[in-house]
Amino acid sequence: MDWFTQLLSPPTLALLIPIVVIIGVFGNKALKAHHSHVERLAKINQGIDPDQKK
Known part of the structure; x- marks a missing residue:
């Protein structure tokens, strides 16, 4: 569960959100x-x- 806390840290989210x-x-x-x-x-x-024009 430690990886999830690290994933939600502001520096990680600042990089992850634009990529997503x-x-x-x-x-x-x-x-x-x-x-x-x-x-x-x-x-x-x-x-x-x-391709026919109306």
Whole structure:
């Protein structure tokens, strides 16, 4: 349990929080890009041109 106390100390949190935020932002961007890609492939499989302007 000593490691948990050390993890919650202010100097450690000052370094850990920005790292977690950066990883979370990039993970979110990657997930959105993947979702967009899957939707585009589904449109192509249905015969819809995803690049067609309305």
